[in-house]
Amino acid sequence: MPDVVAVIPEPGHSLRLTFANGECRRFDMTPYLGYPVFQRLRNPGFFGLARVDYGTVTWPGEIDIAPETLYVEGVPEYP
Template sequence: MMTPDVTHVQTLASYELLVSFADGGKRRFSMLPYLHYPAYQGLTQPGKFGLAHVSNGTVAWSDEIDMSPDTLYLAGEEVSNEFTEQAP
């Protein structure tokens, strides 16, 4: 089975991401366990984590820093749509 593409990302507190996928699913994903890896240490710089955006079907911060959609989908915690709805 192919992992669906990321269609939207929102940054949350404590280095968490709320990721929406093309199949309609949403996952809450913590970047905390990854921040000690050299590839992701730059995300701890002030303001850097908030630059998360969708690029080529996954979450990226820059040309050098991105996260596999497989990891986001498989390791992310599934969330219901109620969690993501904004109050008027």
């Protein structure tokens, strides 16, 4: 699986992702917000702190999501 190289958090708990292979995908975090580890992401301000570390998306407090999940479940976007 390619690494995430860029992330843009968007309204509605969506992530616009760019992968190392040049692909762009949109990932909806909404279904994951019920899991205890992701509950802090319900706050739009906190969700907006998303960044790329070690090839995946992370947030403060050691919150991250597997890059494989982002890639496989992300919806391809075309310019």
